[in-house]
Amino acid sequence: MDTRVERIRSEAKRLLESGEVDLVIGFRKGSIPMVSRPWFVRTVEDTELLHWDGFCSLNLCNYLTKRKEKVAVVAKGCDTRSLVGHIQENQIQREQVLVLGVPCEGMLDRRALQERAEGTEILEVVESDGRVEIRGRGLERSFPRQEVLQHCCRICRHRNPVLHDRLLSAEVEEHQVERYEDVEEIDSQSPEERWAYFQNMLSPCIRCYACRNVCPHCYCTECFVDCSRPQWVGKSLDLNDVFTFHLFRAFHMAGRCTDCGSCERACPVGIPLRVLTRKLEKVVSERWGFEAGTDLEQLPPLATYRPDDPQDFIK
Amino acid sequence: MSARRVGREALKGFITGLMEDGRTVWGPQEFQGSVRFRPLKKNGTPVLDVPNATLSPKEVVFPPSEWMFLFSTDPGREDAFVLKEVPQEGPEQVILGIRPCDARAFQILDRVFLEQGAHEDPYYRSKRDRTLLIGLGCNTPCSTCFCHWTGGGPFHTEGLDVLMTDLGDVYLLEPVTERGRALLDALQLDEAGADEVERGKHIAEEARASMGEAKDPRRIKEKDLMALFGSPFWERAHEACVKCGVCTYLCPTCSCFDIQDEVRGACGFRGRNWDTCMFALTTLHASGHNPRPTGKERFRQRFMHKLKYFQDDFGDVMCVGCGRCVQYCPANIDIREIIEALSA
Numbered sequence: 001m002d003t004r005v006e007r008i009r010s011e012a013k014r015l016l017e018s019g020e021v022d023l024v025i026g027f028r029k030g031s032i033p034m035v036s037r038p039w040f041v042r043t044v045e046d047t048e049l050l051h052w053d054g055f056c057s058l059n060l061c062n063y064l065t066k067r068k069e070k071v072a073v074v075a076k077g078c079d080t081r082s083l084v085g086h087i088q089e090n091q092i093q094r095e096q097v098l099v100l101g102v103p104c105e106g107m108l109d110r111r112a113l114q115e116r117a118e119g120t121e122i123l124e125v126v127e128s129d130g131r132v133e134i135r136g137r138g139l140e141r142s143f144p145r146q147e148v149l150q151h152c153c154r155i156c157r158h159r160n161p162v163l164h165d166r167l168l169s170a171e172v173e174e175h176q177v178e179r180y181e182d183v184e185e186i187d188s189q190s191p192e193e194r195w196a197y198f199q200n201m202l203s204p205c206i207r208c209y210a211c212r213n214v215c216p217h218c219y220c221t222e223c224f225v226d227c228s229r230p231q232w233v234g235k236s237l238d239l240n241d242v243f244t245f246h247l248f249r250a251f252h253m254a255g256r257c258t259d260c261g262s263c264e265r266a267c268p269v270g271i272p273l274r275v276l277t278r279k280l281e282k283v284v285s286e287r288w289g290f291e292a293g294t295d296l297e298q299l300p301p302l303a304t305y306r307p308d309d310p311q312d313f314i315k
Numbered sequence: 316m317s318a319r320r321v322g323r324e325a326l327k328g329f330i331t332g333l334m335e336d337g338r339t340v341w342g343p344q345e346f347q348g349s350v351r352f353r354p355l356k357k358n359g360t361p362v363l364d365v366p367n368a369t370l371s372p373k374e375v376v377f378p379p380s381e382w383m384f385l386f387s388t389d390p391g392r393e394d395a396f397v398l399k400e401v402p403q404e405g406p407e408q409v410i411l412g413i414r415p416c417d418a419r420a421f422q423i424l425d426r427v428f429l430e431q432g433a434h435e436d437p438y439y440r441s442k443r444d445r446t447l448l449i450g451l452g453c454n455t456p457c458s459t460c461f462c463h464w465t466g467g468g469p470f471h472t473e474g475l476d477v478l479m480t481d482l483g484d485v486y487l488l489e490p491v492t493e494r495g496r497a498l499l500d501a502l503q504l505d506e507a508g509a510d511e512v513e514r515g516k517h518i519a520e521e522a523r524a525s526m527g528e529a530k531d532p533r534r535i536k537e538k539d540l541m542a543l544f545g546s547p548f549w550e551r552a553h554e555a556c557v558k559c560g561v562c563t564y565l566c567p568t569c570s571c572f573d574i575q576d577e578v579r580g581a582c583g584f585r586g587r588n589w590d591t592c593m594f595a596l597t598t599l600h601a602s603g604h605n606p607r608p609t610g611k612e613r614f615r616q617r618f619m620h621k622l623k624y625f626q627d628d629f630g631d632v633m634c635v636g637c638g639r640c641v642q643y644c645p646a647n648i649d650i651r652e653i654i655e656a657l658s659a
Contacts, residue, residue: 030647032459037647038555058645062557111348119364121457137455204347206370206379206589208560214645226596235575235588236380266645268369268561270348 004052004102007168008074011100012047015072021098025063026074027056033122034110038063050074054127057107057150059260061216065091073097074168076104078152078260080161081293082216085256088300091219101164103172105145106153107261108132111270113148116141152261152274155179162294179259183279198243204269205242207235211263211273212249217256224248250276255284255302258293317496318512319488319504326486327360330411332502339408341375343368352410361412363481366457367637371417371567372410373424376442379564383438384585388578398585403441409498412451416462416637418474420567421448426629427570438587447494450475454518456526459638461651463529467635470519480515487515530651532634534658536626543623544615548656553614555646556593562640562648563591563617568633571597592616618653 012024028039028049036056040063041047052074060073061082075083080099087094113134114122124135133142146154153159155178160171186194209225212218224232225245233248234241250273257277264273284290288301321329333340334357342361344353349369350362384398421443428439453460453469462468472478476495480487487507490496535543563569573590576583590597593614598607607613625633634650641649 031649031652032641032647035644035647040551040554063554121366121455123458200347204349204351206560206564208564208591209594210557210559210561210645213557213559226594228596228599234577235573236577236586237588238380262645266557266559266561268349268565268643269346269351272348 002052004169005050008050008052008100008102009047011166011168012041012050012072013044015098016041016044016047020070021072022069023067024050024072024074024100025060026050026100027052027058027060029053030055033125034108034113052102054105054108054125054132054145055110057261057265058214059216059258059262061086062214062262064097065216065219067092067096070096071098072100074100074102075161075164076102076107077156077158077160077162078104078258080163081158081258082260084163084293084296085217085258085300087296089303094296099161099164099166101161101167103161103167103169104153104156104159105172106149106156106159108145108148109150110265112150116143116148150261150265152259152264156259158258158294163296180278180282183275183282186275187279199239201271201275202242202246203239205237205246205271206269207237207242207245208268210266210268211271214262214266215253216260216262217253218249246273246276250280253277254280255288255290255300256292257281317490317499318507318515319499319502320507320511321486321488321504323484323486327358329486329502329504330355330360331357333409333411333498337406339406340411341372341408342411352413355411363412363451366455367414367417367453367639369639369643370565371420371637371639372413373417373420373567375408375410376421376439376446377424377428377570377572380586380588381438382584382586383574386583386585387581388583389581396583403438405442405445407445407447408442409447409449411449412479413448413475414453414637415450415469415471415473415475415478416460416467416635417567418448418450419462419465419467419471419635420474420637422474423568423631423633423635424570447476447498448474449477449479449488449495451479451481452515452519452522454481454522456522457638457642459641460526460636461529461638462636463523463526464532464651464654465632465634465636469522469526480518482511482514482518485511487511489515530655530658532622532632532654532658533626535622535632535654536630538623538657540623540627543657544619549611549615552653552656553611556610556614556644556648557646558593558595558610558613559645560589560591560593561643561645562650563593564589565639565643567635567637567639568621573597592620618650618657621650622654622657 015021024041026039027036029051030037034055059079059082061079086092117134120136120139122134122136126133130145131142132145132148233244290301330340340355341352342355343350351370352372382401386398387395389395428436456469472491476492478489490499571590572587574587576585599605621633
């Protein structure tokens with residue numbers, strides 16, 4: 001068994017037995033291949049189902065918002081960055097959360113794996129020694145892990161938890177990778193080309209709001225698209241309204257999004273939403289040298305004000 | 316002999332034939348990161364070699380957004396704010412490559428939109444009446460498919476007008492309804508050989524045999540409604556669910572909608588859009604009261620409606636086992652586990 005799985009289970013068991021926490025949030029194996037399920041553990045028996053693999057990609061910070069109990073959470077680099085944001089925004093208190101940090105080798109891209117299966121359904125995935133093997137009826141192929149990582153993981157600069165109370169395995173090496181190649185390419189286009197690109201990109205949206213609901217940073221008590229008095233945005237699939245939703249949401253993420261990729265993964269119709277959030281991430285980085293969720297002490301630039309802030313954008 | 320055949324290479328010609336008389340032919344097509352049913356262009360081909368489309372073709376008869384009425388907001392006009400019906404006529408259409416589960420789902424939608432109560436839904440009615448279903452049987456059901464739990468099967472014909480079977484080099488076409496038979500006759504296709512019909516049967520049997528043991532959600536009908544409703548089961552079952560609309564919007568049987576008025580300039584529209592029991596806004600009263608105040612109640616509603624209330628009302632579950640909600644749920648909520656838990 002993966003030693004991380006053993007560590008997660010034994011830590012969870014100890015924390016529950018000692019009464020240090022009331023709840024442990026981690027993952028259990030999913031009911032189908034290539035998906036893991038968030039698992040809420042309150043009893044020692046339930047720790048036996050805790051699990052860890054390359055499909056534990058959902059950002060568990062999403063389940064911490066406004067919790068009252070003492071809770072331990074199994075967290076990758078991106079989950080801990082979102083947690084930093086949550087603590088800064090008073091969505092949870094630092095003292096309430098016990099972070100079981102798991103250094104992350106990057107999560108696997110289910111869609112990319114399925115494409116490589118060439119039409120055969122993947123029934124099992126085996127991870128070992130930097131390789132990933134997919135199996136199905138008459139299918140057995142293996143790839144270097146690096147080739148089948150999710151895009152957000154390939155360009156991740158914080159694979160190790162930025163905040164933790166226990167570290168459940170040795171830290172992994174960080175890479176200073178280029179994060180904005182695709183964003184810059186879109187940036188370089190003419191306004192007409194960009195408009196066409198975004199129209200094309202957002203036209204499959206069915207407004208299921210999975211992108212919003214899996215996002216830890218989308219925690220407004222009432223989302224602006226749900227306001228009915230007054231109603232800010234239409235409900236149909238009219239592209240104007242679809243745009244309004246996605247662009248407003250992206251702007252709400254400026255200086256907050258940690259690029260965990262949950263939104264893109266959750267999208268059933270495969271919209272590459274992260275080009276929007278990473279554009280804003282890039283701007284925040286260039287203007288204020290700020291990277292969301294990396295430092296509890298550093299105030300988020302869009303949630304603070306200084307008298308000497310440059311204000312030349314106000315005409 | 317009524318079964319017909321179309322060689323794989325002749326599929327384009329077959330579709331061109333279907334398009335004659337101005338028919339719109341909907342088929343599964345790549346639509347960026349997903350597969351959706353869209354009207355085929357002339358000489359376009361559907362994507363038939365993939366498992367089922369991301370969204371069911373229910374959007375052909377029940378679009379995500381549709382306008383029902385138009386009105387003017389210009390007070391100078393005599394007909395200001397008078398609702399006028401949006402004409403519902405349209406071309407005859409064919410859905411090519413609909414899977415047997417999704418065709419059964421049309422029969423469930425029929426019950427809701429056409430057979431329930433005193434009124435039928437004219438928007439659904441007009442599209443449904445001019446739509447023929449040419450279904451494609453599933454040679455290789457997915458591990459997430461459970462049509463056989465819900466009374467269907469990979470080659471079931473309920474709801475279809477024509478059943479298509481992929482024999483490899485050739486598609487076998489078997490009429491199911493009189494309309495389907497008339498369509499195939501008009502196209503003057505070659506008759507299939509007895510051996511081809513036999514091969515089709517064999518493929519169907521193998522597909523069904525590959526699906527494993529079926530659980531029976533009909534046992535839930537015998538359970539006491541209030542006991543299920545009040546069960547502590549829901550407390551934990553909903554915890555991982557993020558309450559997005561993926562399951563219900565991808566579901567071929569979900570039929571909830573929300574009516575909205577919109578105004579652009581002096582032109583007003585009244586339309587309806589898909590809605591989902593997963594959203595708090597769906598049941599929010601004008602007073603601010605919400606009878607389904609938390610995620611638990613919304614989650615329970617979805618499964619109780621599908622597996623209990625609908626069964627009590629209509630005798631069948633409101634689920635055809637297509638497996639989309641299982642495949643696409645971001646948090647791995649699996650309706651098969653809910654069925655097992657509620658029928659235990």
